[in-house]
Amino acid sequence: MTTQTLRDQIAGLLRAGLEAAQTSGALPPFDVPNISVDPSRHAAHGDYGSPVCMGLARVLRRAPLQIAQAVAPHVPPASFVEKVAVAPPGYINFYLDPTWLAEQAPVILEAGEAWGNVDLGAGKRVQVEFVSANPTGPITIGSARNAVIGDTLASVLAAAGYGVEREYYVNDAGSKARKLGVSLFLQYAALLGAPVSLDEEIYPGAYIVDMAQELIAEVGRRYLEVDTETAIHALADWGIAKVLDVVADDLAQLRVHFDTWRHERDLYASGLFTEMLERLRAGGYVVERDGATWFSHSALAQDAVLIRSPQVIPNPEDRPTYLASDVAYLWDKLVLRNFDRAIYVWGADHHGDVPRVLAAAEAVGVDPERLTFVLYQLVTLRRGGQEVRMSKSSGEFVTLRELIDEVGPDPIRFMMLTRTVDVSLDFDLDLAVEQSDRNPVYYVQYAHTRIAGVLRKAEEVGLDPDVMGNPALLVHPSELDLIRKMLALPEIVTLAADHIAPHHLTTYALDLAALFHAFYRDCRVVDPDAPELTAARLMLSQSAKMVLARVLHLMGMEAPERM
RNA sequence: GCCCCCGUAGCGCAAUUGGAUAGCGCGGCGGACUUCUAAUCCGUAGGUUGUGAGUUCGAAUCUCACCGGGGGUGCCA
The missing domain is CATH 3.40.50.620 (HUPs)
Incomplete structure (x- = not known):
């Protein structure tokens, strides 16, 4: 399975280029900084670009454009890169090789629904509550x-x-x-x-x-x-x-x-809360006041009630607050069950509770970094x-x-x-x-349906829709743009996972659907007079169908064959 | 009062989290179906990214102040 996204691989090429430029003497020695690589927003800028030379201008006391020109020739060649170009005021842009791009259609298809998977988590266990x-x-x-x-x-x-x-x-x-x-x-x-x-x-x-x-x-x-x-x-x-x-x-x-x-x-x-209360007490985080039991922590502006006072709340069952069980619960998650990370999905109306839970984690000796709160x-x-x-x-x-x-x-x-x-x-x-x-959901699902229709059409005219065509025949810009977008899925998964931001999937799904519709408009798939091209395009259609299905499934949606 | 989120085209939202010429949908206007499903496509109009300063080579994005909307705020759940 893919272990590195295209982006990461390009960053690697750039790193090698920056180092080679130094050893060759084209640039004086310097510490290679973090290299950011972004997908280009305009085709004129290639497929990926990096502003890394801009940041180096100060360090090297040279114009960014000059640095970029010194680095670009030292970027090692790669099968997927057609050319490396320098653009003012100092970007280094990467253009993907069209032949390589076309060859990715069968690669993606063979990956099946595993396409898009990345190894960011390295098997770490995360609980989403x-x-x-x-x-x-x-x-x-x-x-x-x-x-x-x-x-x-x-x-x-x-x-x-x-x-x-x-x-x-x-x-x-x-x-x-x-x-x-x-x-x-x-x-x-x-x-x-x-x-x-x-x-x-x-x-x-x-x-x-x-x-x-x-x-x-x-x-x-x-x-x-x-x-x-x-x-x-x-x-x-x-x-x-x-x-x-x-x-x-x-x-x-x-x-x-x-x-x-x-x-x-x-x-x-189970007695877990009692245990945690003792643990907090031993750490000096508990204060008794006004008949109530309070959690006190230097990170908090105010103490927070753990157990309400009997004078105010007669019913003993009502006395522990949410914070009380939250302390036990975070221990249950991160210590007893030993998850590496715990993600809490909370409504924003609970945002005030976040600092208390984080402080409680710190107080009982659980690294607060292991907790992530998604506040919607x-x-x-x-x-x-x-x-x-x-x-x-x-x-x-x-x-x-x-x-x-x-x-x-x-x-x-x-x-x-x-x-x-x-x-x-x-x-x-x-x-x-x-x-x-008119909901955009149908736009995405319709793209999937449309592909299914094309494949049915192929069968109607006696063609095998599962034939593996020759990718070298995929040269139309609309074909290559579609492949580019399919290729981006691992990056989108990375983005969404890194930033705990699932909405990126919807934007991606809409883009992908739009590019399929463009391909459909520009490229006739089933053409009995051109069997080779038809086979290649059927393969591309199958790939696109699979990637659309994968994104829809990630979002918990259906990928319909007919609408 | 203090804390959190938001303010981007008429409306609803994106913008890979500090990068190049800010995108998409709806709505408006004008087009395309005897051709693999028109739930689609093409064209067009629409912007001082709330305001003002600051940081930076570079800001919708970071800082500060202000304006507007929503949410929260020591024994509610």
Whole structure:
């Protein structure tokens, strides 16, 4: 498998060139700096360019152009490089060899869906924890963004050579669980004509009623005959298990699957939290004040509550904060289970918690560098131009399931991925439904479908669509541009994995589709009068189809044969 | 008050993370289907990258200040 991207190989050539220029005396001795190589934005600049000589100008006290001219002749030849050129004010540009380019079509095709894989991770184990929505109701559209980012990131990291596990953290401890239990119990009692009044907050969503009805069908009046507290606890457990089934099912509809479901409760039940509290205490990070237990760390502007005071919070189950279990959880991830890295996908509304978790990691002796937080901006939902305010506490939200039933998982996944995590997402429900055929997702999928159509056409006229043609016949600019783009996939995977930025896949997929459409426009594939050329172009089409499928699959989408 | 994110063409967003001439979609205007699927393609119009300073050979990208939008902010989840 490819171990080095083209970019890296070109950087290597440049390094050799810079060194050779010194040993030959063309340039005085200097330390070779980091060499940046960028894909060119304009064809006039070749395929790749490096500004490295610009930075050397100061060191060498010479004009960048002069340095570049001294280096370029010393860049060693390579099979994939047609020429090396110098351009003002001091760039060194690389032009890929057309013959070599054409030969990559079969190479890519033979790599199959492994095309695009790189060895960035070197087998390191990384855990991606995402969604982790409170198990108190169905998955919302807001959580869908989390789900898609996390899942796609996991796929990208796997392609980049990491050993990846997907995990859902179940917040089943404390007041959320109780609130669900209370909500169910009250609804259950009401449905059975034995209304109970309790002075506690409840979840008002309609799904509570459905669940209560289901409960009655399962157990009848049994929970009215036991102690109320016992019933609430039992119903909390029952409710969470039920909700998790629904959550898993909703997410499966979005093609998101988890390797592990880790329960917050277990972090307490196993004694891990107690252990970590002692560890923090021993390190001098714990302060008792106002009846509460605080985490105190010099990196934090303020102390953070670990355990709330009994005077303020009577119910013991409600006293530990998220930070308390987060400390245990990071230990669980990075020490007990020994992942090399842990990635947290969080909504930006939790950004304030990041410094606390990082400080806690440092305090218990875990290198904070091993934690990465992906903070994505929230989704605002619009319907008829109006913002739809959502919260499970108010019972008002649009579920993922409703949307999937209307538009299917692919447009949702693509739309959630097209933007960087840093921009908030306006999700227009009417638009998503009404204009679904104008969603860019179909542009990419249609390119795949179109290729499938070409291959079917080949069969219709009695040709073998799997024939390996002669790549030397691929000389049209549109053919070579398409190959160039296919060749870039390993770099895109590297980019997305390095920067934890899965949105690069969508941009790439659109570019690739556009270049296929251009090829389709310019180059007739199936031509019975030119069997050799047809074979070569069928091979190229197969390659393009495979790369499109690979990108779509990385994004968790389907690559349809027909639309 | 303090912290985080955003501000790029009428609208929604990219820009390989400091590189060359800032791209794409939608919308506008004008074209292309007896040809492998027109869910496509071609042409055209549209920019002082919020404002002002600074750093740098070079800034949409980094720094500072200001303006505007969103989110968070010691016992909520």
